[in-house]
Amino acid sequence: MRIVQLTPPGSACSIAFGVGMTRPDAAPVRGIPLVVDDIAAVRDLLRTRGVDVGPVRDRGGISSASASHPGGDTWELQSLAGVRGA
Numbered sequence: 001m002r003i004v005q006l007t008p009p010g011s012a013c014s015i016a017f018g019v020g021m022t023r024p025d026a027a028p029v030r031g032i033p034l035v036v037d038d039i040a041a042v043r044d045l046l047r048t049r050g051v052d053v054g055p056v057r058d059r060g061g062i063s064s065a066s067a068s069h070p071g072g073d074t075w076e077l078q079s080l081a082g083v084r085g086a
Contacts, residue, residue, distance in 0.1 A: 028072030039063045039079035053077070 001020035007013070015034075036042045039056055043065050046053050053067040067075040 028069075028074070030074050031066075031076045032073065033078055034075050035078050035080070037079065039065060039077055042077060 001018065003016055003018035003021065005014050005016040015032075043053050043056060046067060051067050051069075054065050056063050056065045061080070063079045065077045067077060069075070
């Protein structure tokens, strides 16, 4: 088993992912939230690294964009600060 755990500075929560954490036949996880400060910058960075990230959507003060993993998992980037840098 290989695990990576990420905890943002000053955060009381973290996210862990890796190989061998779930059954090989487990269904993909959909809509995992990932809150970021600058959604436009994060979207651009992920796209330069080959991640399929959709357009940024404004949802009344919360901006979001969907990203997907080749294994079928999906992430929902969210920014409470709205779209900065766009």
